[in-house]
Amino acid sequence: MVEELGITTEGDLQINVGPQHPATHGVLHLILTLNGETIKKVEPHLGYIHRSIEKMCESLTYRQFSYVTSRMDYLSSHINNNACALVVEKAMQIEVPERAKVIRVLVDELTRIASHELWWGAMAMDLGAFTPFFHAFRERESINDIMEETCGARLTMNYIVPGGLMQDIHPDFQKRVKHFIQLYKSKIDEYNEMVTGNIIFQNRMKGVGILSAEDAISYGVTGPAARGSGVSCDVRKMYPYEIYDKLDFNEVLETGCDSFARYMVRIREMNESVKIIEQLIDNIPEGDYQAKTKAVLKLPKGEFYQRVETARGELGVYIVSEGGTTPYRIKFRSPGFSNLSALDHMARGSKLGDLVAMMGTLDLVIPDIDR
């Protein structure tokens, strides 16, 4: 009888969080082993939104396969598409026009801001504050409007394609981005006033979910989650792609190793993204937005790997080609999957209520984990 209720002989209790739980931001299923309120073990059960994107890609051509990647980490769909475009361009040695490269970086950074803004709103909501969510969505909405005008979509963009861009930017693009930058700068202080400096919020974040630098590396944690532990891992700096090596921006590092450090990394990273956009928005070179490519793309036989920095960390695209029009095998090294693997280690020994803060600052996007 006791075992049926999930209580073991030592008095441990097993409970399920999710798959339908507001704090998991999607269909993540965690099985927790609790002793009183202390977490003894966290077991993630995945697969509720597994679409087998890797298998699907084996029958899609090199023009088609980047479309499904918008559905992986749907909050950084531009960056996912960019990774796919880069790996095909590297394999086929396509030279992308300068104009396309600059626009790619612009939309990538806008996506990063939009993603971090959604994270910020959802994070505050997880910890009990509902209002910040609406504030975050107000700014995020104006980015979505810019994307809608230029790409025709608000979430699954498919704007960056092998060879360049799907189409040129909308004539109003520069004007609206500048307007957004103004809006953002007037609001970021509001964010800090409302949440960052809030004592209740700080108490719930500081010292919660400790992840040391060694553990972050060993668990393969990347992105803002690792930089909160002082691990320098920004792909834009380490292995520059597009024109990131020519831009002036800093890699944001915090050494707190706790949830608050990870929170601060993302807040500061938005400012760095704004810095990049300001450098580029008035300097978009004239010219073609797409290189001339054949209608059917064929990759040479071999293996190709490209990594990019998404809003959540390092995304790797690994293609094994047999020389045909479709990949023989494709693997997406998604940042979310590796980041999730550290959750058990972080959560052990802490209280149940803190789990939400840890999951929030890992910034889990479930379709990115499941693929």
Added chain:
Amino acid sequence: MQIEELKIKITALFPTVVFAEGTQWLTLNIEPTEWLPLAKQLRNEDALYFDFLSCLTCVDWKTHLTMVYHLDSTKYRHTIVVKVKLDAAKPEIETVSTIWKTAESHEREVYEMFGVNFLNHPDLRLMILPDGWEGKNPLRKDFEDPINMIRL
């Protein structure tokens, strides 16, 4: 340059490894039994210091399987790729989850998607597939599912 230096250092430690030609990064081909001792050296040797396992996956070549490990060093910023050929009928390899902790969940994924048996793995269970899954491993080339079509 970096590739040549790495090649010399690794050959000094393991004279038997075979290097592949014409790849983006230095690529090693080894036998399954050599993998665990090599992995330990790659991680612990001060001159190599591959502390970050960025990507762990498998490729089904129909006649055999190939495990592919992408290793990085956060200290020196160099990368290598290690490939291990496995028997398709009975794929078995030692786990490296004791060396790189992230391997634990990545190996579980490969276990259910390709059916590779990781020896001495602490917790080799299904993670993505539903409990009680019977049948073939979905990412193998001979997998066909007429009801839930994955191939378009």
